[in-house]
Amino acid sequence: MAFSVPGSLISSQQHLHRQAEKIRAARATKDRPHAVRIWHDIIVNWLLATPLIVNGAHRSRLLHLAGMNVRSSRVLKGVTFGSRMVVLKPGAFVNEGCYFDGNERVVIGRAAVAQGVRFVTSTHEIGPSEFRVGPLVTKPIHVGDGAWIGAFATILPGVTIGNGAIVAAGSVVTKDVEPNTVHGGVPARLIRSLEG
Incomplete structure (x- = not known):
């Protein structure tokens, strides 16, 4: 048969x-x-990125057991961790489809990260005209407590997003974001200040 x-x-x-x-x-x-x-x-x-694990808190516990530093946070489906150099502090929320490249440390405080956000910790120096991609450069990223990063934003190497700051959806953040401010655009710029 x-x-x-x-x-x-x-x-x-x-x-x-x-x-x-x-x-x-x-x-x-x-x-x-x-x-x-x-x-x-x-x-x-x-x-562990499968949608079969419905509860984000359960996924975080399983990720913690697998060696990730994500205890007491919530991680939804489809999040990609390039390495164990990602730290999600208690109360952090990472929505589905986010990407951490894992070349340098990323620390996220008690903050909200919307779907599809990219944390890119590496870039290259500009090389000679024969081959413009020069040596690899890595820099850490830090997101402060109370911050909110909008959907599909890209956070580039060396950026610190201050406490209580908001990054608008679709923004490309190339420089530090001051606490209690709203930044948006490509590249992201100050839109307005918020009350602390």
């Missing part, structure tokens, strides 16, 4: 097989950081 297997199941099995092969190859060459990175991606960015 023959039966057919759905193509999506086969591709999922092939994906897991390829990941397992990479881990075995990394172990054979003593490349532990690569193996750790693969397990991090499988557990944190695939298994």
